Amino acid sequence: MHAYAETPDAATAIRGAGLRVTDSRRAVFDALGSRPHASAEDVYRVVAPVLEHPSLQSVYNALGDFADAGLVRRIEPAGRPQLFELRVGDNHHHLVCTECGAVVDVDCVVGEAPCLSPSDAAGFTVHEAEVTFWGTCADCAASAA
Ligand SMILES: [Zn+2]
Ligand SMILES: [Zn+2]
Structure with a gap:
């Protein structure tokens, strides 16, 4: 079992974007809810303690999937890591x-x-x-x- 408690909003939003709901995606979505303009590494630091098998790559994958699905916005200030936010x-x-x-x-x-x-x-x-x-x-x- 996971220590991570399901947030219906995250699951609903992810499903609504046509993506499969996974623990990792839910955690990433929630992390962005509490921390707008986060880099993948920022998100990873938030989700790592609550996921059974955290990996930076899965955070990158989730963020990329969300961005492609229009669920998150990717901003790319020159010379900085990409940042992600839910405000789209x-x-x-x-x-x-x-x-x-x-x-x-x-x-x-x-x-x-x-x-x-x-x-x-x-x-x-x-x-x-x-x-x-x-x-x-x-x-x-x-x-x-
Ligand atoms: Zn400053
Ligand atoms: Zn913004």
Whole structure:
């Protein structure tokens, strides 16, 4: 038996995405619920104590399956590990701290996706815009002062 208690939400969401529900996938989903913008290694640290046979590879696999199924969003700040979050489909953006790597959501404030238009769309019909604002978070700015 597993020490891990089933969370109906995770199982429902995973099944709803057309994926088979496994202990590992449930644990990964729950980990992202409590820790948005987590890397695969962050998720692994959360799920390892509650899984019978934890493996970093199975966490990567679960995250990849979730991303492909549209269940999680994968964000890829340049030069950083990929990060994953459950908040999908709302075209939100991110603030990333160049000092500590903190990631904060920025709601799209100007209406429907893509919310930003390129100066020249080169004939593309743009569906989505993904903006990363790089800067120094309040904590890092305070400790530098
Ligand atoms: Zn910072
Ligand atoms: Zn986000």
